[in-house]
Amino acid sequence: MSPVAHIPSHRKPRRAASTRALRAGMTGGILTLAVAGAAVPASAAESSAAESTLEMPTVSATLASTAAQTVDATQQAASDYELQAQQDQAAAHAKTAAKKAKAEADLKAKEAREAARKAAAKRAAEAKAEKASRSAERTTLSTTSATTSVSNATGNAATLIGFLKAQLGKAYVLGSSGPSSYDCSGLTQAAFKQVGVDLPRVSQDQSSAGTPVSLDSLQPGDLLYWGSAGSAYHVGVYIGDGKFIGAQNPSTGIVERPLDYDMPTGAVRVL
Numbered sequence: 001m002s003p004v005a006h007i008p009s010h011r012k013p014r015r016a017a018s019t020r021a022l023r024a025g026m027t028g029g030i031l032t033l034a035v036a037g038a039a040v041p042a043s044a045a046e047s048s049a050a051e052s053t054l055e056m057p058t059v060s061a062t063l064a065s066t067a068a069q070t071v072d073a074t075q076q077a078a079s080d081y082e083l084q085a086q087q088d089q090a091a092a093h094a095k096t097a098a099k100k101a102k103a104e105a106d107l108k109a110k111e112a113r114e115a116a117r118k119a120a121a122k123r124a125a126e127a128k129a130e131k132a133s134r135s136a137e138r139t140t141l142s143t144t145s146a147t148t149s150v151s152n153a154t155g156n157a158a159t160l161i162g163f164l165k166a167q168l169g170k171a172y173v174l175g176s177s178g179p180s181s182y183d184c185s186g187l188t189q190a191a192f193k194q195v196g197v198d199l200p201r202v203s204q205d206q207s208s209a210g211t212p213v214s215l216d217s218l219q220p221g222d223l224l225y226w227g228s229a230g231s232a233y234h235v236g237v238y239i240g241d242g243k244f245i246g247a248q249n250p251s252t253g254i255v256e257r258p259l260d261y262d263m264p265t266g267a268v269r270v271l
Contacts, residue, residue: 156195156196156197156221156271157219157220157221157271158220159194159195160191160192160194160195160221160237160271161220161221161237161239161240161245163190163191163194164187164191164237164239164245165239165245165256167182167187167191167245167254168245168254168255168256169253169254170182170247170253170254171250171253171254172184172247172248172249172250172252172253172254173250174250177189177190177201178190182247182254183247184203184234184235184236184246184247184248185199185201185202185203185206185235186201186247187246187247187254188206188223188235188236188237188246189201189206191237192223192270195271197270197271199223199270203225203227203232203233203234203235204230204231204232204233205230206223206225206232206235206268207223207225207227207228207229207230207231207232207235207266207268208229208230208268209223209268209270210223210268210269210270211268211269211270212229212266212267212268213267213268213269214267215259215263215264215266215267218238218267219238219240219269220238220239220240221237221238221239221269221270221271222237222238222267222268222269222270222271223235223236223237223238223267223268223269223270224236224237224238224244224246224264224266224267225264225265225266225267225268226262226264226265227265228265229266229268232265234246236264238259238267239256242258242259242260243256243257243258243259244256244257244259244264245257
């Protein structure tokens, strides 16, 4: 027998070693923990495995409510973003439309200004042409009338014109019939009386006392008037060479003037 056969061992007996594995899972809204353990006995033949499952408490209603609120908030935020995008798009369209409308209004205003400018230029050109036409007409009238000179006046016309020339320089006095002063109709009445023609006293009546003649067919001795026939405000006598004699006004008295100095409105022939 071995001398140490009955000596007990001083080594401590080996404790069984155990290991546990923790497994977690979610089943049907229940959080579970599974703990698996294995104990290893001192002897290899005594190995065994054990598994146990532990259930955690059910997730609280507050957590579920919070999750639902989070989903709602996310949906609301998405809706708000979509609405803001629509508003931004509408604002952009409105801005574009306003810009287009302003451009169209500016163009129309420019066209209106251009049309007004052209119309004004046209009116000015027409007025200028009309003025030139009147000037040409007066020139033609003066030229045509000049072909009939005082020297060609004979008989009563020569006597009439001689009397008028003798009155040049005398004063103009309203209502006067001579011999030292006259008004316009007083002078013509006195002149025609020299050749036996009795004219009415006032210019209105004198302007319709004879046969109307056109201004481009005047003859010496024709009575000129200013205003309308039957309501003339001034009279004189054509003496030929494109000239007339009349008592003009208090400033000038009785004068001889060319027709274009103050073109008459019409004429009547009384001789």
